[in-house]
Each structure stands twice: as C-alpha cells, then as structure tokens.
Amino acid sequence: METIVGNLTAEGMKIGLVVGRFNSFVVDHLVEGAVDTIVRHGGDEANITKVMVPGAFEIPVAVQKMAQSGNYDAIVAVGAVIRGGTPHFDYVAGECVKGIGQVQLQTGVPVSFGVLTVDSIEQAIERAGTKAGNKGEECTLAAIEMVNVLKQL
Numbered sequence: 001m002e003t004i005v006g007n008l009t010a011e012g013m014k015i016g017l018v019v020g021r022f023n024s025f026v027v028d029h030l031v032e033g034a035v036d037t038i039v040r041h042g043g044d045e046a047n048i049t050k051v052m053v054p055g056a057f058e059i060p061v062a063v064q065k066m067a068q069s070g071n072y073d074a075i076v077a078v079g080a081v082i083r084g085g086t087p088h089f090d091y092v093a094g095e096c097v098k099g100i101g102q103v104q105l106q107t108g109v110p111v112s113f114g115v116l117t118v119d120s121i122e123q124a125i126e127r128a129g130t131k132a133g134n135k136g137e138e139c140t141l142a143a144i145e146m147v148n149v150l151k152q153l
C-alpha cells in the first residue's frame with residue numbers, strides 16, 4: 001500500500017494570509033501564530049503576503065483573487081466570528097466557510113480555514129493562543145502539509 005504524507009517544511013513557499021479584521025483583539029494573535037509557524041517551519045516572512053479585509057464575510061473574495069493569481073502556494077484565512085444576539089453569526093460564518101471551500105476546490109490551491117466560529121469571547125481567547133491552542137498555528141500547519149501532499153499527487 002502506498003501512503004502519501006506531506007511534510008511540514010515551508011521552505012520556498014509563497015503564502016497568502018487573508019485576515020478578517022473584525023474582533024482584531026483576538027485575530028491579531030491568530031496572525032502571530034500563523035506567521036510564527038511559517039517561519040519556524042523554514043518559511044521566509046518576506047514571502048508572506050498579508051491582506052486585511054473588514055470581516056469574515058469578505059475573506060472568500062480576497063482568497064479567490066489571490067488563489068486565481070497563481071502567485072501563492074497556499075492561502076491561510078484567519079478571523080473570528082463571535083456569536084451575538086441574532087442569527088447574523090450563522091450567515092457570516094456560513095458564507096465564509098462555504099466561500100473558502102469553493103475557492104479551494106475551484107483553483108486547487110490549498111486554502112486553510114483558521115476562522116474562529118465561537119459562542120463567546122472567552123472561547124475565542126482560548127483558541128487564539130491560550131489553553132485551547134492557536135487556530136492560526138493549526139491552520140497554517142494544515143496549509144503547509146497540503147502544499148507538500150498535493151505536490152506528490
């Protein structure tokens with residue numbers, strides 16, 4: 001049986017980082033985790049292109065344009081959607097994840113989902129570098145691995 005596994009070296013990779021600015025007090029830590037992960041795995045910070053958009057709803061269109069450019073080996077999307085008192089959360093989070101998934105399949109460019117979808121600020125803080133890890137770090141590792149997996153297919 002042949003098993004294909006992607007290693008976690010980011011050497012030579014050009015990575016797009018699309019950042020939903022909403023809830024920046026949390027998202028800034030996701031960005032830190034993403035950049036730190038790329039550098040710690042052999043990537044060059046000079047090869048990261050960070051794009052700021054207003055919120056999670058705008059992430060997919062920026063991801064799409066970057067993926068279609070052919071200039072990036074992978075794209076990492078980070079943001080934080082925190083549930084409020086109305087159904088708005090469902091629409092924002094739903095469109096974000098659907099759009100990102102569509103771009104990945106349409107372009108073949110690995111796009112990792114590092115957008116927190118949480119019920120409280122506390123849950124967001126826990127997943128932005130405290131007791132539940134850093135979603136920016138996790139999704140960046142996934143992006144790096146997928147670049148190295150897809151190269152072998």
Ligand SMILES: Nc1c(NC[C@H](O)[C@H](O)[C@H](O)CO)[nH]c(=O)[nH]c1=O
Pocket residue numbers: 020021022023054055056057058079080081082083092
């Ligand atoms: N409530 C959150 C938003 N809302 C803003 C939308 O993402 C979008 O920017 C606006 O509807 C204009 O099109 N965005 C988040 O990223 N996180 C939230 O909790």
Ligand SMILES: CC(=O)[C@@H](O)COP(=O)(O)O
Pocket residue numbers: 081082083084085086087088089090092
């Ligand atoms: C995710 C959201 O859009 C949310 O933060 C908005 O809060 P609300 O539902 O109370 O308007």
